[in-house]
Amino acid sequence: MKINFILNKNGVSVDVDPMKRLLDILREDFRLLGTKESCGEGECGACTVLLDGKPVTSCLVNAVHIDGKEVMTSEGIAQEPLGKLLIDCFDETNAVQCGFCFPGFFVTSYHYVKTDGEKSLDKIKKALSGNICRCTGYQKIFESVMLACKRK
Amino acid sequence: MKYITKFDAIPKLNGSWQFLDVYSYEGMIPGQLLYSICHHGIIKKIHFPDGYDLSEFTMVSAKDIPGKNIVPEPECDQPYMADKEVFHFGQVIMGIAHPNRKLLREFISNTSIEYEELPAITDIKECLDNEKNAFGRELTIDHRTGKNPDPNWVHHHGIYYTPHQEQAYLEPQGMIAVWKLAEREMFVRANAQCPFFVKEGVEAIMGDSINEAIIETSEGIGGAFGGKEDFPSLLAGITSLLSYKSGKPVKIVLDRSDDIQITTKRHPARIEINSWTNPETKKIMKIDIDYRLDAGAYQTLSPIVLARGVLHAISGYSIPDAFIRGRLFRSNTPSNGAFRGFGAPQAFAAMEAHIDDIAANLKINSYNFRKINLFKIGDEFPTTQPIIENNLSDCLERVIEKANYLNKLEEFKEWNKTHKDKKGIGISIGYHGGGYTGNGEKVLNSEVKVVIEKDAIVKIFVANTDMGQGAHTTLAQMFFEAIDHPCEKCRIQLPNTSKTPNSGPTVASRTIYIIGNLLRKFALKIKDELGFENLEEYVKSHQNEFPREFRMNFVQDPSVVFDDENYVGVAYKDYSWAACVTEIYFHADTYQIELTKSWNVMDIGKVVNQKIATGQAEGGILQGLAYGLCEFFYKPGYGRMHGFTDYALPTTMDLPDVDVEFIHTDSMVAKGLGEIPMDFPAPSIRNAFYNATGIFINEYPMIPERILSHIQKNKD
Numbered sequence: 001m002k003i004n005f006i007l008n009k010n011g012v013s014v015d016v017d018p019m020k021r022l023l024d025i026l027r028e029d030f031r032l033l034g035t036k037e038s039c040g041e042g043e044c045g046a047c048t049v050l051l052d053g054k055p056v057t058s059c060l061v062n063a064v065h066i067d068g069k070e071v072m073t074s075e076g077i078a079q080e081p082l083g084k085l086l087i088d089c090f091d092e093t094n095a096v097q098c099g100f101c102f103p104g105f106f107v108t109s110y111h112y113v114k115t116d117g118e119k120s121l122d123k124i125k126k127a128l129s130g131n132i133c134r135c136t137g138y139q140k141i142f143e144s145v146m147l148a149c150k151r152k
Numbered sequence: 153m154k155y156i157t158k159f160d161a162i163p164k165l166n167g168s169w170q171f172l173d174v175y176s177y178e179g180m181i182p183g184q185l186l187y188s189i190c191h192h193g194i195i196k197k198i199h200f201p202d203g204y205d206l207s208e209f210t211m212v213s214a215k216d217i218p219g220k221n222i223v224p225e226p227e228c229d230q231p232y233m234a235d236k237e238v239f240h241f242g243q244v245i246m247g248i249a250h251p252n253r254k255l256l257r258e259f260i261s262n263t264s265i266e267y268e269e270l271p272a273i274t275d276i277k278e279c280l281d282n283e284k285n286a287f288g289r290e291l292t293i294d295h296r297t298g299k300n301p302d303p304n305w306v307h308h309h310g311i312y313y314t315p316h317q318e319q320a321y322l323e324p325q326g327m328i329a330v331w332k333l334a335e336r337e338m339f340v341r342a343n344a345q346c347p348f349f350v351k352e353g354v355e356a357i358m359g360d361s362i363n364e365a366i367i368e369t370s371e372g373i374g375g376a377f378g379g380k381e382d383f384p385s386l387l388a389g390i391t392s393l394l395s396y397k398s399g400k401p402v403k404i405v406l407d408r409s410d411d412i413q414i415t416t417k418r419h420p421a422r423i424e425i426n427s428w429t430n431p432e433t434k435k436i437m438k439i440d441i442d443y444r445l446d447a448g449a450y451q452t453l454s455p456i457v458l459a460r461g462v463l464h465a466i467s468g469y470s471i472p473d474a475f476i477r478g479r480l481f482r483s484n485t486p487s488n489g490a491f492r493g494f495g496a497p498q499a500f501a502a503m504e505a506h507i508d509d510i511a512a513n514l515k516i517n518s519y520n521f522r523k524i525n526l527f528k529i530g531d532e533f534p535t536t537q538p539i540i541e542n543n544l545s546d547c548l549e550r551v552i553e554k555a556n557y558l559n560k561l562e563e564f565k566e567w568n569k570t571h572k573d574k575k576g577i578g579i580s581i582g583y584h585g586g587g588y589t590g591n592g593e594k595v596l597n598s599e600v601k602v603v604i605e606k607d608a609i610v611k612i613f614v615a616n617t618d619m620g621q622g623a624h625t626t627l628a629q630m631f632f633e634a635i636d637h638p639c640e641k642c643r644i645q646l647p648n649t650s651k652t653p654n655s656g657p658t659v660a661s662r663t664i665y666i667i668g669n670l671l672r673k674f675a676l677k678i679k680d681e682l683g684f685e686n687l688e689e690y691v692k693s694h695q696n697e698f699p700r701e702f703r704m705n706f707v708q709d710p711s712v713v714f715d716d717e718n719y720v721g722v723a724y725k726d727y728s729w730a731a732c733v734t735e736i737y738f739h740a741d742t743y744q745i746e747l748t749k750s751w752n753v754m755d756i757g758k759v760v761n762q763k764i765a766t767g768q769a770e771g772g773i774l775q776g777l778a779y780g781l782c783e784f785f786y787k788p789g790y791g792r793m794h795g796f797t798d799y800a801l802p803t804t805m806d807l808p809d810v811d812v813e814f815i816h817t818d819s820m821v822a823k824g825l826g827e828i829p830m831d832f833p834a835p836s837i838r839n840a841f842y843n844a845t846g847i848f849i850n851e852y853p854m855i856p857e858r859i860l861s862h863i864q865k866n867k868d
Binding site for chain 1: 157158160161162164165166167168169171173174319320321322323324372373374375377407408409619620621622763764766767770771772773774775795796797801803804805807810
């Protein structure tokens with residue numbers, strides 16, 4: 001099946017099995033390797049991308065779901081001014097340990113800061129609750145997002 | 153204590169840091185493991201599905217192994233692949249590779265194996281309650297006086313159970329093997345903590361069919377926590393054999409379901425404690441600890457987990473008459489292995505709970521009871537190792553003060569009188585011996601290397617891996633700060649067994665403690681040898697001397713003398729110390745424990761990089777809290793829990809506000825940090841729950857189902 005969609009602000013088209021996971025399309029067909037597979041069942045959020053501006057776990061999204069839609073990955077967000085600001089905040093607070101979950105956290109945090117951005121710990125915790133990190137204990141991630149909300 | 157930004161932070165954030173799955177080699181094909189779903193049985197027949205051309209597949213089983221079918225471990229008893237009999241669910245029977253990954257998956261999921269089933273033990277209690285299941289060498293620490301307990305002493309007894317715990321590194325296990333026929337060399341790209349262990353693993357299975365195995369880690373290692381210590385040897389062995397047989401590079405990346413079901417986990421424990429206290433002085437006079445670990449189907453590295461367990465079993469108390477007996481028990485579950493803490497979290501989960509049980513019996517608050525019994529300078533461990541500092545006591549005093557513990561005790565008591573829900577506060581303490589136990593570091597004889605280039609770039613060569621803990625940044629910082637050379641001049645060689653000397657495995661909180669302190673000394677030695685004040689200027693004016701290579705070995709302090717037979721002597725040169733206070737809110741309608749605040753004070757000696765150290769501590773504390781609160785396996789290996797959907801990992805919503813403070817940071821020595829945060833938090837939850845409700849629960853984790861059934865049982 002041939003699908004057309006907007007990937008990181010560029011129109012693209014690809015011929016794939018309609019059930020192919022968006023995660024695999026990104027990694028295999030477009031070599032966008034920031035998006036990671038960890039649990040493969042939508043629990044951990046390591047594969048989070050924005051689909052029409054909303055965070056989704058790309059392991060649960062199939063090719064048919066993205067036809068005509070807009071997808072933003074961590075690579076695309078890293079080019080945005082707000083993405084760059086977030087990267088600085090994560091770096092400054094040492095929020096990154098192994099880094100495997102991080103592109104997912106990056107996407108979800110970007111979405112929170114962009115659409116809400118209130119400096120509220122409770123709201124940030126809730127916004128990030130679909131992303132699992134095993135290394136950091138989350139505290140430094142909260143600090144980073146707080147910092148980004150302050151600076152944006 | 154300044155902060156240097158981690159070298160790898162930006163590439164990890166923008167996604168360009170290379171994890172194993174990204175690496176590609178010409179002609180590479182995917183592989184997968186075919187494993188047993190039978191707990192114990194004889195393999196009768198393997199039925200491959202119809203409709204596939206078997207000649208397209210590369211298959212390896214026990215009979216294809218040119219070397220030995222035994223994984224090198226402290227106890228060599230586990231085969232790479234089962235031959236005739238399987239001893240646990242998840243035991244690998246074959247490695248299979250095919251160019252089409254989708255087709256390979258289908259083929260393996262449609263392959264069925266016929267077994268003659270044999271009796272199996274899969275339940276933790278069934279395994280650990282029955283003495284008949286004990287196997288392997290028994291360890292005892294005998295510090296008995298030979299006297300009977302005084303009849304006036306009060307006797308206390310408790311049996312405590314701890315569960316399996318999954319490391320749950322976010323990046324699943326994976327391995328790439330590239331057979332180079334011309335050189336007869338097996339190159340392995342490893343997602344592993346200990347490249348030299350992987351090298352032994354590949355060379356053992358391949359035997360004389362290869363000249364050498366060369367292991368290089370992937371750039372990124374997506375978490376490990378001990379889980380990538382010994383399983384990678386098995387995985388690398390089978391991947392190598394597939395590459396050897398197919399003549400092509402082979403990559404195996406486990407999916408989460410396979411990873412969670414067949415790889416190593418934290419050992420479940422049953423710890424029975426008998427103790428006697430003097431009711432007048434409130435001193436513990438005598439203790440007898442029976443420490444049992446469920447090793448799984450094979451011993452593998454369990455004997456050294458057991459060793460650390462018995463050495464930490466008594467927690468931080470001075471008890472004149474002590475006997476600790478440690479044993480491994482066999483079950484038909486995957487072999488348990490390394491996980492941050494390595495036997496110590498189990499020990500503290502039991503002993504710190506027992507301390508609160510005694511305090512409750514004696515009607516004294518748990519802080520005062522700890523204070524009376526805590527060991528101090530002049531006391532000794534049951535191994536006769538002298539206590540030379542009161543830093544554990546300092547941690548306890550500081551955390552009590554910070555948490556406002558004594559006032560909260562009163563406040564919660566009052567609040568609870570008028571509320572159905574309950575508030576509670578609990579203490580626990582812990583410590584962790586840094587580096588390998590006893591004579592281990594002497595045997596390891598770790599070596600490090602640096603090369604100073606013509607442009608004053610210093611390249612560091614160590615085999616220790618950075619799996620997210622920030623080891624490479626901190627190691628470099630220790631070397632560079634010692635000689636005041638700018639960190640931008642640092643390069644770190646990716647661990648590679650043919651390039652980096654064997655500086656030992658990345659385990660046992662030894663990377664900064666052993667290798668970091670060694671690099672600091674090494675830097676000073678080089679400075680002394682060359683006689684420079686400023687390295688950059690020296691290199692500029694002595695260009696013909698560079699590039700130049702330097703090497704140095706670790707020398708163990710002569711005070712570390714340990715009798716491995718009798719468990720007497722100095723088990724660890726330096727200990728890290730910690731104390732914790734946790735506050736909980738118990739929801740009486742849902743039986744749910746909500747963690748509201750966690751205070752933690754730790755002495756890890758010199759803090760090299762404040763932000764990295766705090767990040768390590770916070771991450772470890774969350775794993776420790778989750779160990780007490782929610783993580784466990786319901787019948788491991790039944791295929792019942794096979795992902796993050798059913799294995800309950802803590803999310804951002806489950807976490808209390810965690811406060812961490814390091815004390816005694818003016819020390820010259822950076823001590824172990826990796827494991828100590830994991831050791832002590834779990835029992836503080838259990839003790840806080842007792843404080844809130846007056847109910848003792850001796851099984852971890854403290855899940856609502858367990859609390860409910862405990863309350864119902866007591867009603868009946």
